[in-house]
Amino acid sequence: MSPRKLDMHLRAKLLDIAARLLAEEGPQAITARRVADEAGISTMPVYTYFGGMSGLVREVVYEGFARMQHHFTLVRRTDDPVSDMALLGRAYRRNALANPHLYATMFGGSSLAGLQLSEEDRQYGRYTLAGVVECAGRCIAAGRFREADEYLIAHQMWSATHGLVNLELGGYLVAPYDAEVCFEAQLVGLMVGAGDSVEDARRSVERSRERQESELRQIP
Incomplete structure (x- = not known):
């Protein structure tokens, strides 16, 4: 295939294939030939787009965070x-469920085919928290959250939601305490833990639930 015919759809397809192979079969499955065969193309696009396998794997991580950031940008400021903060949590979860293979590789570890993420790579992921930090600051300014470091609040929201999503993707949350039940309770608990009243937190979380279908849309 001529490089002139390459497009962003093919690039996204290669990233999805690489993420799936990493998540399902491990780093040994990631070769230029295997990825190209799965895509039904020659190996040339792997090198044209990514410069090789280490570049491909790094871009898998970046793509995962880019899709997460896209979901965050769908949340309107109200x-x-x-409610905005709770909806950001819903956006995080929805992105993970829509892109499970990318999500599984976003945070490094042994699944990255020998690629060691640098501090710069990890900072790329941290940048996606900017909107959560800003929202935490608005919650404090509105008197809904107690005075605290908004960066710490954002990290607490992130770590708690990340943990629940990992359990959900792993199939560990089942009735009567399935993922939906645990997630809704967690959202209220996080807001109360940050300083909101139980009644106000419940109202805002419910409002975020009502907003999600109009504001959050899955991406490929």
Whole structure:
């Protein structure tokens, strides 16, 4: 295939294939030939787009965070910042469920085919928290959260939601305490833990649930 005919759809397809192989079969499955065969193309696009396998794997991580950031940008800023914060949590979860193979490789570890993420790579992921930090600041300014470091609040929201999503993707959350039940309770608990009242937190979380179908849309 001529490089002139390459497009962003093919690039995204190669990233999805690499992420799936990493998540399902491990780093030994990641070769230029295997990825190209799965895509039904020659190996040339792997090198054209990514410069080789290490570049491909690094771009898998970046693509995962880019899709997460896209979901975050769908959340409108309203006069109820706690509802906005809860909806950011819903966006995080929805992205993970829509892109499970990418999500499984976003945070490094042994699954990255020998690629060691640098501090710069990890900072790329941290940048996606900027909107969560800003929202935490608005929650504090509105008197809904107690005075605290908004960066710490954002990290607490991130780590708690990340843990629940990992359990959900692993199939560990089942009835009567399935992922939906645990997630809704967790959202309220996180807002209360940050300083909101139980009644106000419940109202805002419910408002975020009502907003999600109109504001959050899955991406490929």
